[in-house]
Amino acid sequence: MKIACYIHPVPVPIGPNADYFWFETLASLLQRMRRADATEGLLISRAWLHSFAEAQGALSLLEGVRVGVIDETSLSHRLRSTGVLPATLARLAYSTGGENHPALQIVADEVGRCGHGFEPDVVIAFGTQIDFLAQLWPKALRLHVETGAYTRNPYPGSLYFDHLGVYRHSAVGKAGKRLRAGATSTDGRILVSKFRANFESALASIDPFQRHDLRSGYRSLILLPLQVSNHYSFDQQVGYRSQFELLLDVLSATPRDVGVIATEYLECEEVLKTRGFGENLNYLRDTFPNLIFHEDFRSWFAPSQFLVPRVDGVWTVSSNVGYQAMLFNRILGTPATTHMAGIADATVFQDFIDRLGRPANADAFLAWQLERYLVPELLFRDGHWLHNYLERRLDAAQRVNDQIDAFVPVADMDRLMEAWIAQAPKPLAMPFPDFR
Numbered sequence: 001m002k003i004a005c006y007i008h009p010v011p012v013p014i015g016p017n018a019d020y021f022w023f024e025t026l027a028s029l030l031q032r033m034r035r036a037d038a039t040e041g042l043l044i045s046r047a048w049l050h051s052f053a054e055a056q057g058a059l060s061l062l063e064g065v066r067v068g069v070i071d072e073t074s075l076s077h078r079l080r081s082t083g084v085l086p087a088t089l090a091r092l093a094y095s096t097g098g099e100n101h102p103a104l105q106i107v108a109d110e111v112g113r114c115g116h117g118f119e120p121d122v123v124i125a126f127g128t129q130i131d132f133l134a135q136l137w138p139k140a141l142r143l144h145v146e147t148g149a150y151t152r153n154p155y156p157g158s159l160y161f162d163h164l165g166v167y168r169h170s171a172v173g174k175a176g177k178r179l180r181a182g183a184t185s186t187d188g189r190i191l192v193s194k195f196r197a198n199f200e201s202a203l204a205s206i207d208p209f210q211r212h213d214l215r216s217g218y219r220s221l222i223l224l225p226l227q228v229s230n231h232y233s234f235d236q237q238v239g240y241r242s243q244f245e246l247l248l249d250v251l252s253a254t255p256r257d258v259g260v261i262a263t264e265y266l267e268c269e270e271v272l273k274t275r276g277f278g279e280n281l282n283y284l285r286d287t288f289p290n291l292i293f294h295e296d297f298r299s300w301f302a303p304s305q306f307l308v309p310r311v312d313g314v315w316t317v318s319s320n321v322g323y324q325a326m327l328f329n330r331i332l333g334t335p336a337t338t339h340m341a342g343i344a345d346a347t348v349f350q351d352f353i354d355r356l357g358r359p360a361n362a363d364a365f366l367a368w369q370l371e372r373y374l375v376p377e378l379l380f381r382d383g384h385w386l387h388n389y390l391e392r393r394l395d396a397a398q399r400v401n402d403q404i405d406a407f408v409p410v411a412d413m414d415r416l417m418e419a420w421i422a423q424a425p426k427p428l429a430m431p432f433p434d435f436r
Contacts, residue, residue, distance in 0.1 A: 001037075001391060004120035004140070005030055007045040008093075008128045009070040009107065010086045016048055022126040023049045026145075027061040029124070029386065034064050036383030042118045044068035044111055046075075068114030078106050090128055091232040094167070099131035108136045122390050129165050141394050144170070148374040149323035152302040154202035154427035156420065157377035161390075163397055163406060167233055167318060167339040171373065175404050176342020180365040187413045188367030195370060195420055196327055200309055202427040207306045212294060214310060218259035220356045221292075221311040224250050225304040225321040228268040233318050237338040240317075243271045244280065250315060251288040253349050258356070261292045261311060263304045265319075266432060270298075301430040312356040315349065316340070323369070326362040331355050372407040376419035379411060 005026035007019055023045055030041030043062065047069050053059055076086045084092065084103035092098040111133065123133060124143045133142065144166050148158030162170045172179070184192075215221055227234050229242040240246045247262060254260050264271050272281045272293055284291050297303045304321045308314060313331030316322040322340050325332045333352030334340040343365055346352035379385050389410070396406040410416065 001122065001387065001394075002040045002042075002118065002120045003030060003033065003390065004042040004044060004115065004118060004123045004137075006111065006123060006125040006128075006130060006133070007043075007049065008090060008126075009044075009046040009072050009075055009110070010089050017052060019126065020049055020052055023053060024058065024061060026124065026126065027053075027065065029380065030065050031061060031063070032381065032383030033387045033390075034383075037387040039387055040066070040118075042066040042068055042115055042120065044070065044114060046070050046072040048072065066116075066118060068111070068116075068118075070110050070114055075107070075110055078110075079103050082106065091236055093129040093132055094169070094232050094236055099129075099134070101132075104132035105135075108132050112136050121394060124161065127166060129169055131165070141397050143390075143393070147320075149320040149369065150199070150327075150374070151320075152305060153425050153430060154199060154206065156424045158374045159377075159380055160374050161393065162373075163393070164403060167237065170339060171404060171407065172343060173339030176340065176344075176365075178342075178404070179368050180343045180362060182364040182368060184364045184367045188371055189363060191370055191413065191416060191420070192363045192366045194417070195366075198421050198424070200328060202424070203306055203309060206427045206429040208300050208429045209294070209296065209303070209306055214259065214261065214292060214307075218290065219257045220313070220353075221259045221261060222254070222353075222356070223261045223263070223304060223307050223311045223314045223321070223325075225314065225316055225319040226262060226264050226269075226271050227317060227319055228265055238317050238335050239337075243269060246317065247271060247284075250349070251284065251291060253353075254288075254290060255353065256290050258353060259290050259292050260288070261307055263297050263307065266298055299432055301432050306429075313345075313352060315352060326359075327366060329359050329362075331357075331359050332362075368407075370420060371416065372409055375410055376416075376423075378419040378423050379415070385411075 007022055027043055030043060033039035034041055043065055050069055079086055082103040092101055093104055120137055120140045122143060123137060123140045124145050127146050130142050141163060143161040143163055145159055145161050148160050151157050164171050164174055167173055226243040226247060251260055273279050274281050305324055308321060308324045308330060309328045311330060313333060314322055314325035315333040317338055322332050331345045331352060333346040334344045336347035341347050345359055346355050392408045396408045400406050
């Protein structure tokens with residue numbers, strides 16, 4: 001089997017090194033499969049990531065793997081002829097019909113050039129809609145990979161491989177209502193139940209915010225996990241231009257007897273500002289006394305996951321915290337334009353507030369996630385297993401008519417129980433480094 005891995009050749013908005021994690025991840029997947037099953041692999045990315053890997057002393061990851069290098073500066077010069085800024089390529093690829101845009105055809109030409117005639121059976125791409133590669137590699141199965149909804153400790157790491165796409169193009173975006181309304185097998189119900197109980201206990205045992213009495217004085221609590229501004233996962237799904245606009249809108253619409261816990265994705269953005277020209281925290285606290293924000297939320301990685309079991313609902317645009325709300329039987333709310341709308345309990349904010357404390361059962365969707373969508377780390381780190389899994393995915397995509405049915409069972413139930421629960425890491429709250 002021939003596998004090509006692709007990283008978009010334009011730096012992400014938060015910095016040129018931010019997607020190096022995926023360079024290492026995809027190179028490692030190819031390396032493991034090459035050693036296990038003589039898989040032929042090609043890794044395509046921009047020149048800087050290869051230079052950065054060399055500086056990190058990590059070029060051994062590319063041993064035996066074909067390398068395709070796209071010069072991002074040369075590419076930018078070519079893109080100017082189409083009137084497209086390089087930074088907008090990911091949005092363009094994500095937009096409906098965007099795959100036929102001349103700018104993306106230029107990118108596809110560059111991919112074909114640096115692939116030197118490589119014809120993959122499977123293409124795995126990080127976080128970018130790659131329909132524009134269909135003309136270059138029409139027979140290849142295109143898989144879009146990202147980290148799964150349960151990835152940070154105490155959960156085991158996980159990835160998804162979605163042949164439909166990302167966000168609104170994904171299986172969740174296209175078939176959310178159907179997936180939530182589906183049937184659940186006895187094994188699926190048991191897996192969800194044990195998964196929920198295990199991680200509810202694990203999170204409680206290391207909760208760094210136990211000393212905060214968050215509920216005092218409020219009839220209900222909601223969690224608003226802020227994300228990253230100027231990224232298509234956010235601004236292509238809603239009308240807000242920034243996380244601050246989202247925060248302001250939610251606070252304005254929330255009754256004063258409902259507490260709003262706000263958390264930030266600090267790896268990318270600080271939204272609640274405590275100093276400088278953009279200072280806003282004093283204003284927000286004075287205007288919206290039901291805002292709940294503690295400085296130590298910034299002291300730990302993934303603060304939201306510790307708070308989900310302590311609230312009544314989560315309102316989000318596209319954060320994985322929304323899936324965690326469903327896991328712990330909390331109300332999930334999201335705007336009607338997002339990819340989560342089909343699986344949400346509410347898509348209108350007032351309805352979300354009115355439904356707090358009355359979640360509907362979501363076990364059918366959760367079982368599908370754990371059994372057919374998310375791949376736990378114990379499995380994807382096994383080169384033999386991953387090779388076999390991709391072969392099964394390729395066969396299903398060619399054989400079935402229903403694209404949702406092409407998400408094959410990840411593994412048998414015993415192995416899933418082991419990978420998701422028995423081999424989960426020791427619970428540990430991870431301090432967040434303060435670079436300020």
